[in-house]
Amino acid sequence: MDATAEDPAPALVGRAGDVALLTSLLDRAADHGAALVLTGGPGVGKSALLDVGVRAAGAAGTRVLSTAGVAAEAEVAHAGLSRLLQPVMGAWDTLAALHRDALATALGHRAGPTPDRLVVSTAVLALLREVAAGGPVLLVADDLRDLDRATADVLGFVGRRLPGSRIGLLAAARSGDDGFRPLAGLPEHEVRPLGDRAAEQLVTGRYPTMAPRVRRRVVAVSQGNPLALLELPAALTGPQRVAHQALPPVLPLSSSLRSRFADRVGDLPPGTRRLLLLAALDGTGDLGVLGAASPGEDWLDVLAPAERARLLSVDAGTRRVSLRHPLVGSAAVALATAGERRRAHVTLAAVLADQPERRAWHLAEAAVGSDGHAADLLDAAGERALRRGDVTAAVPALLRAADLGRRGPDRARRLGRAAYVGAAVAGDLRSVPPLLLQARRADPDGGGSLPAAMAAAHSRWAGEGDVDGAVTGLARAIEAALRGPVGTGDLDEALHDLLVVCSSAGRPGPERVLRATAARVGHRVGPAVAVALSTLGDPAHVTAADLRQLDRLVAGVDAEVDPARIVRTGLAALSVDRLDGCRGALWRVVWDGREGGAVGCATQALVLLASDAWTAGRWEEARRTAEEAVELAGARGHRLLALSGTGCLALLSAAEGDGASARALAGEVAAWAGPRGVRALEHVASRARALAALADGDVEEAHRQAAATVPPGTGAASAPVTPEVVLDLVEAAVRTGRRPEAEAHVAAVRALPAVRLRPRLALLAAGAAALTAPDGGATACFEEALAVPGAARSPFEHARVQLAHGEHLRRVRATGAARLHLAAALETFTRLGARPWAARAGHELRAAGMSRSVGAPAVPADLTPQEHEISQLAASGLTNKQIGAQLYLSPRTVSAHLYRVFPKLGISSRAALRDALARAPLPG
Known part of the structure; x- marks a missing residue:
């Protein structure tokens, strides 16, 4: 079948294989006849595929005759056949009298005794063959479940006699329905539920502003059912769709879904419906809960009608009850009265007295109006969920607790906390403004809670790049919180956020605010944040005691479940080249985010992992990870995190010799970061440009870009996120004749306490010193650099020092030793894909008399x-x-x-x- 401008395939998400099957059927039917029955559950998309077939057949010039089952006419013989043949009544005159009379009587056009079924079926087949003589014909029958039996018998008869006729039959039947039996034996194709990716795409296309965690809940409940994916959000309120209000434990049904899923539930006895309601609201499938909720009742027998109706299954061996589809539970809830639902929640809360989180939710759902006790229980449940890393449970609990508390400081605090967790942990920046507005309305005279200030600051910093506004807001909120009762956890989170924001600023002003605020907090700072203040806050001056404390945190990170704490440890570790011990925990955060959990933390983890992989020479991993971070952050409005990933990609492009891409990516970063004063990102962009210029041999431009990251004479201390810039700067300064400036940089870096504690910084400092040393002292500096324990874990910088050492040795005519270092550098550059540096090392090798120009000696x-x-x-x-x-x-x-x-x-x-x-x- 030729593709046309009306090709309907693109309109269906995730159905490429099904559409291809339909296309094949239509081609075969137009040539020599074919039939296909689509089967599947209600709402799975059978009718949509039939529509695709109808439009495609029409576009190809095939005549389409269609019918569909109608429940009101299910007992009217040949009602569906009448609709099917109405457009071709004019062709009846070509039929033999026996067939013409049988059709006229069967379809009610004339009175008479009921005609023989075989005669009617033969007459229909003869009529269709006559019509098909003028061109292909496609018969389409939807909703076989409600089609009258006589019509279904005729379709089955015709469908089994299509070969050689140029007639196609395309029908749709609900799996397990009796209406499918007359068509038994015809080819079938089961329409399967959509996969998770297609389901996400479908919901996002229809509801683009839906909050990610709400979308994930809809996708999970729908289990790939397209009708549910499109209709469940329609039954939610606007605030629920954007996560400004908590979702109910069981999602409500739209009228369309209710008609598809609720009919069989409504036919159940009252006792069975009660147990089905309890099973739906409990949601765990634990038969013990149903038994405890039904004392003195033979509840397995009461459940039997639901089993016979294929609404659920019971496994006595594992003591589990499973609903056939989550929407069966939604139907049970939708058909229950408000009183029945409330009594069911009260019953479950009593049964689950030893499970505080589940009990809290059931008490909350049973509440009428405000309920302070239930609100407190849900608040505590949300915090417990957060500590174990379950952000998808924490935010709804906090929102529901806020609703139950109604007005006042407690409601404002819970809304602020939900906004902060949603933004910083779940990665949902869009929910922050409306939730904070609700918080201010709840407590207009309260001045705002610390969590609300943290949420506002995170939104300003990560989304808008308003570093100064975030610093001011956080500092004021911490100072206000210190005047009253405040938990250590809230203080730690707020102070760490202030630290991260100030580190991204990379300027003295925010740094002074951070130090003053930390001094006010004093002894109330937790150990993890205290370490971060020394490592992330000032990595160039880190002490041995700081590193010992950090090592203790890193040693325990694999046992940590809170994704925010894992990321905080990772930030501190990356700043002093110790991320390797956090990689496993950070990947756990990423995997959780990919499954819809702590997406915000997952994005931060990806940026950390990409930066570490770049430094460690795992460049393919760095590229993949950075690209995922850019995509994930960009989709959620986290511009700062997205551009952090872009900065890593710029460095990779520069090192690999793709100067055009490096400069374009760096320009994107600098264009956003520069006007906002995000100096850390500016430094990354400048370093990428400097590397690209060095790769091109433009040492003057390299010096200009490297000097932009570090003011003359200050060394790496003012650019803690890129300490390796000292090697770029000194190399460019020496090659442009700025030796006194280069010596000043070397002296500043060598004086840093961290040089003796951080192998990577020691490598760079000694390597830079060798570039400025006289020939008599250069060798000792190079040896010092290359002998640093662990220096080879930064292979790009290590190879650059080897290259510089080899160049020096060749200049002083120590060619044998020069070849050794140049060959080692060439091997590393070739493995990494650092093409400009590999070419430079190869050139030096040839100049040293070595004919082997690629790779290292065997x-x-x-x-x-x-x-x-x-x-x-x-x-x-x-x-x-x-x-x-x-x-x-x-x-x-x-x-x-x-x-x-x-x-x-x-x-x-x-x-x-x-x-x-x-x-x-x-x-x-």
Whole structure:
């Protein structure tokens, strides 16, 4: 079938395979006849697919005859057949008299005895063949469940005799319905529920402003049923759809859904409906709950009518009851009176006295008007849910608690808390303004709660980039909170938020506000935030005690369940190059966010993981993770987080030699961050531009961009998120003749206390120092840099220092040692995909007399090029001192390399080196 401008396939979400099947059927039917019966549950989309077939057939020139079951005519014989054949009554004259008379009598056009069913069916087949002589015909029958039996018998007769006729039959039947039996034996296709991705797409397309957590609830309850996906939101109120009000435990049905799902529930005996209502409101499927709620009653027998109606199933072995579809439960709730629902909730609350969270919800649903006790219980339940990382349960509990509390400070605080959790943890910035407006109306004279101020600040910072407004709002709110009773948890969260905002500012003004506020909080600061103030707040001056405390937090992060706490630990760890111990916990946060949990925390975790992967040389992982962060943050209006991911992509593009992309991405970041004073992001953009310029050989531009991140003479201290900028800056300064400036930068960095504690910063500081040192002292600085324990965990920077060392050694004519370092650098750059640096290392290798221009020299698979060179010299009988003199290394460095080589080769002495090297496998 040719595609046309009217091709209906794009209109159906997630149905490409079903539409392709219909297309194939229509092609076969137009050539030599074919039939297909679509089956599936109510609302799954059978009628929509029939419409697709009708439009496609019409567009292809096929004549379409259609009918559908009507409940009011289900007992009227041939009522559906009359509708089907009405358009071709004019062709009756071509039929034999027997067939013409039988049709006229069967369809009520003339009086007479009931004609034989076989004669009527044969007459219909003859009529359709006559019509099909002028072109293909498609018969369409929807709702076989309500189609009269006589018509269904005729369709079954015709459908089994279509080959060679150019007639197609397309019908739709509800799975398990008797109306399908006359068509038994015809080809079937079950229309399956939509997958989660298609379901999300369908709901988002119809309700684009729906809050993410509400959309997830609709998708979960609908279980891929398209009608439910479109109609359940219609039954919600406007505030419920955008998460400004809590959703009910069981979602209500629209009138359309009620007609599809409620009919069989309404036919049940009252006792059965009561137990079905209890099962729906309980939602756990625990038979023990139903038994406890029905003392003295043979409740399994009472449930039997619902089992026979295929509304639920009971497994006595596992003691579980399962509704066939969640909408069966919604139907049971919709058909119950308000009094019946309230009594059911009261009953369940009494049964669940030992489960405080579930009991709180049932008491809340049983409440009429305000109920302070139920509100307090739900408030506590929401906080417990939050501590275990269940944001999807926490926010609805807080909102419902606010509704039950009605007015006053408690309601305002709960609304503010829900707004903050929704924004910072769930990633829903859109809910913040209306919830805060409700909070102000609830307590107009209260001055606002600390959680409300945190929500407002997060919205300003993450969405609008209003750093100064967020800093001012948080500082004032913390100061106000300190004048009254405030929990340590709220203070910790607020102070940490202030720390993150000030760190993103990267300016002295917000920094002073942070320090003053932290001093006012004093001893009430929790240990995790105290560590973050030293690490994230000032990573260049971190102390050994700070790092020991951070290491204790990192050691326990795998046992942490609160996604916000995991992310806070990750932020502190990343700032001092210790994120590796948090990776597992951060990926848990990401996986939870992908499943619709703490999406806001998941986005932050993705940014952290992308930054860590970039530094650790896992560049493909960094790119994938950063792209996911950009997509996730952008979809929820988190511009700052989205641009953080964009900054990582800019750095990757610059290092890989794609200068055009690097500059475009960096320009996007700087255009947003610059006017808003988000200096941390500006620094990332400038560093990406500096790297791109270095890759292009434009050292003047590289110096201009690198100097924009660090004012002359201050080193890396003013740019804590990118301490590696010192190497870029010093290299550019030296190559542009600004040696005194470069020396000043080196002196400033070398004076930082953190240089002795952070391997990465030690590598960069010593490498930068080597670039400014005279030839006689450069070698010692390079050796110092490359001997830093753990320095190779930053492979790009490590290879850049190796490259610079090799260049220096070639200049002083130590070509043998130069080749060693240049080959190692080339191998790393090639593996990473850092093409400009690999080309530079290859050029230097050729200048040093090495003909091999790509990849490192062939060495045993487990050894680095430097380890291999040292091993060969040791195997030849040279001492460590002699090896060091030849390779411009200290004897201690040579010894350290051999210490690592022996276990790699499976030996324990120098005497075994020669044989071990001979038998060691080469790579590839």
